[in-house]
Amino acid sequence: MYETNLKRCFQLYGIEVTCSIGIHQFEREKPQRILIDLDVHLDPKNEPSSDKISEALDYDTVRSAVLKLCRSKHFDLQETLAREIYDLVSQMPSVIGVSIRTCKPDVYSDIREAAYILSNCK
Secondary structure, three states, rough: OOOOOOEEEEEEEEEEEEEOOOOHHHHOOOEEEEEEEEEEEEOOHOOOOOOHHOOOHHHHHHHHHHHHHOOOOOOHHHHHHHHHHHHHHHHHHHHHHEEEEEEEEEOOOOOOOOEEEEEOOO
């Protein structure tokens, strides 16, 4: 029997995607690089009982869904993009919490990145 007081989480850090995002004209002229970090908290009661991917939330599923969403339309705000990713991942099986960080590393030449975080994790 698995311990139910354990916390289960997987992380996908540095998901890189080029998408249409931004409110400024220079941002609207061409898609820009976005980096996404995800912490996906999983229900400890649903820990896989065998070594089969069918019993787990597949990282490929999460990654593919996030990339597809990011490329689907223009986003004015990182806040909107983060919220839509949050909503998407939160609906996946066994997910009980999501922390997402988006950043635009190339938007300004004098800062490393402009980032936004949305989380329901403690």
